[in-house]
Amino acid sequence: MPNPMYGLTSDDLALVKQLLTAFKSGDLSTRGRHPRERTYDESSDHQAPEAYIGFTSGGAISSLTSVDLGTGTGDDPMGFDEPGFATCDIYKISTGGANPELQPIDKEVFVYNLSPTTIPANSYFVTVRSKFGRWITQGDMYEGSTPNRRFKLKEELEPNSYALAYLVSGESGSLQVTGIEFTVYDGMGEFEGEEGTRGMAEWWADIERWEVYQMGCDPSDGGTGTGIL
Numbered sequence: 681m682p683n684p685m686y687g688l689t690s691d692d693l694a695l696v697k698q699l700l701t702a703f704k705s706g707d708l709s710t711r712g713r714h715p716r717e718r719t720y721d722e723s724s725d726h727q728a729p730e731a732y733i734g735f736t737s738g739g740a741i742s743s744l745t746s747v748d749l750g751t752g753t754g755d756d757p758m759g760f761d762e763p764g765f766a767t768c769d770i771y772k773i774s775t776g777g778a779n780p781e782l783q784p785i786d787k788e789v790f791v792y793n794l795s796p797t798t799i800p801a802n803s804y805f806v807t808v809r810s811k812f813g814r815w816i817t818q819g820d821m822y823e824g825s826t827p828n829r830r831f832k833l834k835e836e837l838e839p840n841s842y843a844l845a846y847l848v849s850g851e852s853g854s855l856q857v858t859g860i861e862f863t864v865y866d867g868m869g870e871f872e873g874e875e876g877t878r879g880m881a882e883w884w885a886d887i888e889r890w891e892v893y894q895m896g897c898d899p900s901d902g903g904t905g906t907g908i909l
Contacts, residue, residue: 730809731807731808731809732771732787732789732807732815733770733771733772733782733806734768734769734770734771734789734804734805734806734807734815734817735784735803735804736801736802737768737769738767738769739766739801740766740799740800740801741768741791741793741817742766742793742888743795743796743797743798743885744764744794744795744796745762745764763792763793763794763816764793765791765793766790766791767788767789767790768789768790768807770784770785770788771783772785782804789807789815791815791817792815792816792817794816794817794818795818797885798888799817800883801862802847802860802861803827827883828882828883829862829880829882829890830847830848830855830878830879831846831847831848831878831881832845832846832848832878833864833874833876833877834846834861834875835875836874836875837864837866837872837873838872839866839869839870839871840867841865842863842866843863844861845862845864845879846858846860846861847861848878863889863890864881864890864891865889865890865891865892866891867891873895877895877896878895879895879896880892880893880894880895
């Protein structure tokens with residue numbers, strides 16, 4: 681007995697086309713969700729949260745630029761705020777040794793800064809992935825406060841000039857000179873120091889640089905100077 685044959689009406693064809701369109705767009709139902717949420721498209725799908733420790737090795741991440749939204753008509757076109765951005769290295773906290781350590785991993789991410797404050801170069805910060813796959817930071821380590829850094833000069837600093845320095849981390853009594861380099865400035869013409877001299881600098885966000893506000897001698901030189909740098 682031959683198999684029966686069925687014909688498709690115009691309504692059947694329209695339904696098939698609708699299903700194919702839904703399939704290609706990923707708009708398919710999934711079990712275990714409210715009917716309003718049963719889609720695969722990224723705007724309603726949930727992603728596992730991810731957070732990384734970022735490091736601005738390639739330079740500072742500029743602050744968010746606010747744009748007048750306008751009306752979107754005539755001579756007053758609608759604009760959008762513009763976040764600062766940069767490619768940053770990623771670090772992890774390793775607890776395998778005697779003390780916790782920040783260690784780089786073989787990964788870079790493109791980070792957008794939503795803060796009104798610039799994130800300085802050679803600085804650590806927390807970055808998280810948004811639902812749409814973008815890596816963002818609010819720069820909350822710096823917003824509302826002036827970050828300070830201890831440093832040890834890598835080269836001589838003259839008044840009204842600048843010099844490379846090593847970042848000094850830790851607390852008084854357990855300070856360590858790291859291999860992280862950054863530039864310090866004396867815009868007021870008040871400070872000078874030879875290679876190895878230690879000091880303190882604060883971040884001036886408006887001109888995006890580390891400004892020296894205190895200088896002293898290396899505590900290892902026999903106790904001269906402040907002894908706290």
